[in-house]
Amino acid sequence: MRRSLAGAITRALVAANLIALAGITLGFAISGFADRQNRFEDGIDDVAAVIEDSIRRDDDGHLSFDAESDAWRDIMADHEDLLFLVLDPASGEEIGNDGGILHRAVGDRWLREWRRSIFSLRLPDGTGLNGVVMTIALDDLPLRLAVVHGDSSWHDMRSWVGNEFAREIAPTAIPALLISLVVALFAVRRLMRPVAEVTARLSRLDPTRGDGRLDVGLVPDEIAPLVAAVNDSFDRVAATFEHERRFIADAAHELKTPIAVLRARIDGLADRAVADRLIGDVERLGKIVERLLTSARMEQGKAPLVPVDLCAVARSVVAEYAPLALAKSCEIEWQAGAETLPVLGDAEALAEALRNFVGNALRFSPAGALIEVAGSLDDAGRAVIVEVRDRGPGLPPGRASQIFTPFVSSAPSGSGHAGLGLAIVAAVARRHGGTAEAEDRPGGGAIFRLRLPAALSPATAP
Structure with missing residues (x-):
């Protein structure tokens, strides 16, 4: 059962004041008896x-x-x-x-x-x-x-104590008790304010990264060891993730040369039917390696975050995919809910995230379907939202909550898709302090959503 520290401190102060008041009354009683x-x-x-x-x-x-x-x-x-x-x-x-x-x-x-x-x-x-x-x-x-x-000594004493309490103790002690409680509540709230600030910051931190930690100097000395222990845990988690990212990047980089050699040897085969089938497999393997490298780069996030107009980034991605949509007899449309969508970000990383959303929608949309890419600000103006809506089969049953996890693909098994595209989007969203979301679209299809904090000042186009 959860217990409130502020409530416990307040109750202790109330009990201490009541005990003090009872002690004063008892002192009067003893004096009265004597x-x-x-x-x-x-x-x-x-x-x-x-x-x-x-x-x-x-x-x-x-x-x-x-x-x-x-x-x-x-x-x-x-x-x-x-x-x-x-x-x-x-x-x-x-x-x-x-x-x-x-x-x-x-x-x-x-x-x-x-x-x-x-x-x-x-x-x-x-x-x-x-x-x-x-x-x-x-x-x-x-x-x-x-x-x-x-x-009637006892009766007289009780009457005397009651009269003294009413005339001497109550007029001073009870207001003092109430004032002390008000001061105590104010002091407890003031002391707990740094804890609330640290808690809010903790909810925004990404433990897999090493660029943000809790400030031990903000909290009281009694809570500082807990905050320090949380920072140490985050450091260990970040070190573990950094080791895994480096391993994936190194492994993917090392695989590029053997894949290139394998493709060259396949090109030299005399049996072209076998060579064509093998080339398709090698190309899919190459795409997986490229996605692994992209995912590692996104997770490492070395580029600084600068003012970016996400509206301009989205229009550029839509224009890039327009020929591919036309080749599949589909339509792709940009719907702007605001003139600019200002964020602090990495323009190339944001473009890669939107490419994965749009490419995923184009891959699963039937011929003649309309793919909508819409950008807007939330009602409070504090978040930038870009949605990609398709009319495909919707989210995979039973795996909707896992599609942003690496190697969990929304495509059927054996399709050649490794499930890294949406994981890249999730990595980009985390790096920008936002979220990647997905849900089934009413009437069929899916909606993929990138939600990022809006910049405080107007952004410039990348």
């Missing part, structure tokens, strides 16, 4: 302040509560187990909701002294309570207040 006693006392003080503000004296001087205030209602809603007791030391009057529990727990002494004291008690049902006894004032007269509520 400081729970202080928070408990602060909470008790807040409750005591509300109770103090709610105490009143009526006209008779008795204590009472203003239980209708919003602060009172909020305190009672937040602390359902809240118990409190207010004692007037001067009169001995008590008010509260403790039912006598707090007086029994803290004793008369602590209720009548001025000091502040923290205490714990446990109800008969086993409920643990924490509280404080303190002095408050009403009309400048001291009162003693005892307040308790349940041991």
Whole structure:
């Protein structure tokens, strides 16, 4: 299964940020747990302040509560187990909701002294309570207040952590997290851009040639060894192909002399009927050798690529084959879809490729057929296309995808054709950064297509 490196890096950054955020929150939780006693006392003080503000004296001087205030209602809603007791030391009057529990727990002494004291008690049902006894004032007269509520350290800590997260962490950490993700995505895309450029260049490289390799300096250090290994592999492939091309060229060159000697000896035979048959075989052998030499020259591609008008090259090839078509009672026609077809190329190599297309079409077309040679630019104007359309038998069944392979002929077996013509076209197309294509033509016949990159500036005729 394919995995995205950019996606993996982004997910790792997201995970790292989330872990950092969780660590900050955990730190606050630990700090909150360590400081729970202080928070408990602060909470008790807040409750005591509300109770103090709610105490009143009526006209008779008795204590009472203003239980209708919003602060009172909020305190009672937040602390359902809240118990409190207010004692007037001067009169001995008590008010509260403790039912006598707090007086029994803290004793008369602590209720009548001025000091502040923290205490714990446990109800008969086993409920643990924490509280404080303190002095408050009403009309400048001291009162003693005892307040308790349940041991809610964990609840208080969770509430505190939640409040701190909402007030302190989230407003800064979450925007920082989002900003870091945006920056990370931008950085990952920027880092991956050289990889994409190298990949695009790799798709255009021909490993059989040694004139183009990937630039190791464009990619990050972590990917550079992979790019270097690809270059080394291409070098080995190019060296192997160069050795094979040189061998084929040398072998074909060496065969020319024995073929010439063999032809001379055949010409000297007295039996002319046998001599004529042998001469036909020798001529076919000579053509194969010439095609091998041409194929080797095309693969080596020593000539520089210069501005060429493929339209002019195609017209020249059509004019060259017009007498041959006429001799076979066929017609050949040039159809120009543009005034010029500019490419950077080797004019002679391009002419040889088109000769193979046109010669192949003429060989398989029946008498009276029309061979169309058409040139045009693609819709985007980035590619030059030359098509040769015939009305022959079409592509060979089962071998259509192999006809540009050397020694795979589109002609019937025993016809004398070695299958090198279309291989030469494919070699020319590769050298020019293009492709050679073939397909069956609707209504019968075949279409052979040469597609090359268009030149950026207008080409001149060869």
